[in-house]
Amino acid sequence: MRIEITTDAAEFRSRTESFLLRDPLRHTVITTSIANQVEGVQTPDRAARFLSVHADDATVVGVAMRAQRWDVYLGELPEGSAGAVADALAEVVPESTGVEGLVGDATAFAQRWSDRFGVTFRPSFGTRLYRLGALRIPDVPGTPRRATESELPLCLEWAAAMHNDAGIPAVALDKAAIGKRVAAGMIWFWERDGRPVSFAAHQIPVHGWSRIGLVYTPAPHRGHGYASAVTAHIAQVLRAESLDVCLFADTANRTAGKIYQAIGFHPTHEFVHHEFS
Numbered sequence: 001m002r003i004e005i006t007t008d009a010a011e012f013r014s015r016t017e018s019f020l021l022r023d024p025l026r027h028t029v030i031t032t033s034i035a036n037q038v039e040g041v042q043t044p045d046r047a048a049r050f051l052s053v054h055a056d057d058a059t060v061v062g063v064a065m066r067a068q069r070w071d072v073y074l075g076e077l078p079e080g081s082a083g084a085v086a087d088a089l090a091e092v093v094p095e096s097t098g099v100e101g102l103v104g105d106a107t108a109f110a111q112r113w114s115d116r117f118g119v120t121f122r123p124s125f126g127t128r129l130y131r132l133g134a135l136r137i138p139d140v141p142g143t144p145r146r147a148t149e150s151e152l153p154l155c156l157e158w159a160a161a162m163h164n165d166a167g168i169p170a171v172a173l174d175k176a177a178i179g180k181r182v183a184a185g186m187i188w189f190w191e192r193d194g195r196p197v198s199f200a201a202h203q204i205p206v207h208g209w210s211r212i213g214l215v216y217t218p219a220p221h222r223g224h225g226y227a228s229a230v231t232a233h234i235a236q237v238l239r240a241e242s243l244d245v246c247l248f249a250d251t252a253n254r255t256a257g258k259i260y261q262a263i264g265f266h267p268t269h270e271f272v273h274h275e276f277s
Contacts, residue, residue, distance in 0.1 A: 001061075001081065002054040003088045009037040009067070012050035019052075019060040023076065024207040025131055026269060028246055030075050031206045033067050041180050041204060049093055053081055064101075066093050071273070074101030074109060082108035090116055098124065100273040110274040117276070124275040125166060126251035130265035131244065132235055138263060140229035142192035146185045147199065152178070155187055158199055162216035166250045187214075190230035198226035202234050210238045212247040215256075228259045235263070 006012050013034045020027045035041070037048070045067055053062030063075035064085055072089055074082070082101075086109045089096065094117070099109045110121040147155055155178055181187050181201055189196040198217040202210050212234055217227045235245045247265065249256040257267075 001056070001078065001084070002058075003051060003084065004054065005049050005051045005088060005092055007046070007048055007050070009034045009048065009050060012052065012065075013038060016050075016052050016060050016063050019063065020075075021207055024209050025129070025244070025246055027063070027075050028129070028203075028206075028209060028211050029073055030063060030065055031209075032203045032211060033065065033073075035204055035206045036177065037067070039204065041177055041184075047093065049089065051085060051088060053078060053085065064089070066096060071098035071100060072096050072109070074099065074105050077101075077105050082106075083112040085109060086112035087116070096276070098273055098275045100127075100271055103270060103272045106272050106274055110276070113276060119276045121274045121276050123272050125273050127248045127271045127273075128251050128257065128267050129246060129248055129269040129271065130260050131246045131268050132239070133264050133266050135232065135235055135239060135264045136262065137232050137236065138225050138228045140190075140225040142190050142197065142226065142229065144188050144190055144230055144233040147182050147187040147189055149179075149182055151189075151196075152182050154196065155182055155199065158216045158218065159214050161218070162214050165216075166253070188230055188234055190226045190233075192221075192224075192226070197221040197224070198230050200227070200230045200234055202238060205238075205241070205243050208242075209244045209246060212238075212245060215247070225259075227256075228263055231260070232263045 020031055048067040051064040052060050055061045062077040066072045082105045099106050114121050159178055187201040190198040200215040202212045215227055215231055238245050249260055
């Protein structure tokens, strides 16, 4: 087994694309991050690291990354390799403060990191990945519309509030990327009585998939189905473009899981984020 690390998102995509295409749903975060950087949706991050694991015949058998000021994110890895991946990344990004991945891999990575640096770790949040099956459109008062560039401050405010509610560090909020998504028409409001009451966004399509997220409804407007409505509308728009659709939900937020399943999403994978202290 050999591990290679690069700072070049385009080089990494070229090296690993056939592997990622085997399961584009599982790797939606990695493929979207690469596409956003290569296509200019996100500002290239000098601290980014993209890791590939190779078998003896040079075939790619695993991937991981640290990009856009995020902590380490693990893609599919060969069984028992999480510790070696932690060692490799510890050499180049020792300042990383957490890791996210499938529960077993992320925990094994965190344990190796803990042993190496003499730190502790704890689960800070969990997420569940859903894919869209048969879409069901809820009957909810109001109408969808795309956010305008003049509403960027409101989009940023609600995105920050969503991160805060989920316990996700504010550093993960890429303000420039949100601005570009507004400009590209990828953020939608659900509007009631002439004012926005909920919003949701989607990522650029990659390998036939588009991922929905951010999704947020301010507390005074919750309980009316607005988040379900705007999410279902975006899913319908993406489906009309012949795209498969997925999204993540915070495992601690039972309401989110219920509303997504009610409109046709099915759980596929469970992830955990471990924070190093």
